[in-house]
Amino acid sequence: MLVLAIETSCDETALAIVRYDRGNSGSIGPIEVIAERVSSQVPVHQQYGGVVPEIAAREHLRVLPVLLDEVLDEAGLSLQELSGIAVTQGPGLKGALLMGFSFAKGLASAIGLPLIGVNHLEGHLLSPLIRGSALRFPFLGLIVSGGHTELIEVAAPGTYRLVCRTTDDAAGEAFDKAAALLGFPYPGGAALSRAAERAAGGRHSLPRVMLERPGLSFSGLKTAVALLVRKEFDPTDQQGVSELAHAVETAIVEVLVRKTLEARKERGLPMVAVAGGVAANRALRAQLARAVGEPGATLFFAEKEYCSDNAVMIALVGAWRLAEGERLGPRASVYSRWPLEEMVPPTRTTW
Ligand code: KG4
Ligand code: ZN
DSSP: OEEEEEEOSSSEEEEEEEEEOOTTTOOOOOEEEEEEEEEEOHHHHHTTTSOOHHHHHHHHHHHHHHHHHHHHHHHTOOGGGOSEEEEEEESSOHHHHHHHHHHHHHHHHHHTOOEEEEEHHHHHHHGGGTTOOSOOSSEEEEEEOSSOEEEEEEEETTEEEEEEEBSSOOHHHHHHHHHHHTTOOSSOHHHHHHHHHTOSOOOOOOOOTTTTSSSBOOHHHHHHHHHHHHHHOOTTOHHHHHHHHHHHHHHHHHHHHHHHHHHHHHHTOSOEEEESGGGGOHHHHHHHHHHHOOBTTTEEEOOGGGTSSOSHHHHHHHHHHHHTTOOOOTTOOOOSOOOGGGOOOGGGOOO
């Protein structure tokens, strides 16, 4: 089947056309990516130091038809040749979600195509399966993105049990807020990480919040960085910036690795899969590999190009759910909040 996928939950407008062959196993993925586009709004929001929801929605509306023409052109397909449309239904910014959702709904009803709504987090969680992988269910999923950080027991496709999630800032948010304090433009996570790699050593030690207690939190880290910056920070001292960046990265990575190890042991899950924007972080990848095991054997990562927001991960989940016979009803709308543990597997869906 040929599926068009649309993602507009935050500040990336992304479209993809993929081919999925369900085969006999009924498993998720692999999918063949025929065409894809990601248009980032980062330059638009950077001047405000974060995503402005109103502007994000308007940008999605402006870019969606352009990207649709481009992916159809590249795939050499017309809309009529598609088998279905998958669109991010939540969680995310309501106005941003509504742009992609209404666009997809309009297309589907005009052409008479089946439509499926996809949970953005389910897209991230299963993104290590995009190109096919030795990853098997059940596994422990670690989603580390700008908006969400959570450990999920993935019992089977569509059956998710929450292990823990951050009570405040997500890991990406913690990276970005610390990066802003150090003077990096939004979103500064990747830049902070590059600076951390240049550090000669670590002078600072930052708090590892909740390391000895259940749960996940990063807000104490931001406060500690803010205090340090106020006390003794010189933005022109490159080495000083790198050392502080190194301390931030070390603290975030250590908490993520420890919590992942604990969850894996507690739930008795042999495999771990890591996804979301922060999964691109090199220190996190290296430390997890050291703690959990060989990448590709017991430890799996989303490919770097599919760590950050994209439509291919939406296509992966959408194609599988469409093939299972799931469809969106005519009165469906978006959910700004949509926890993974509240999802139902497609075979149990009623509409
Ligand atoms: O998954 P994503 O693209 O968007 C959300 O769904 O939130 O994640 C974006 C987040 C941002 O906070 C960004 O700074 C962070 O991922 N990020 C990184 C790195 N690359 C992206 N954080 C640390 N190290 C990186 N290499
Ligand atoms: Zn995301």
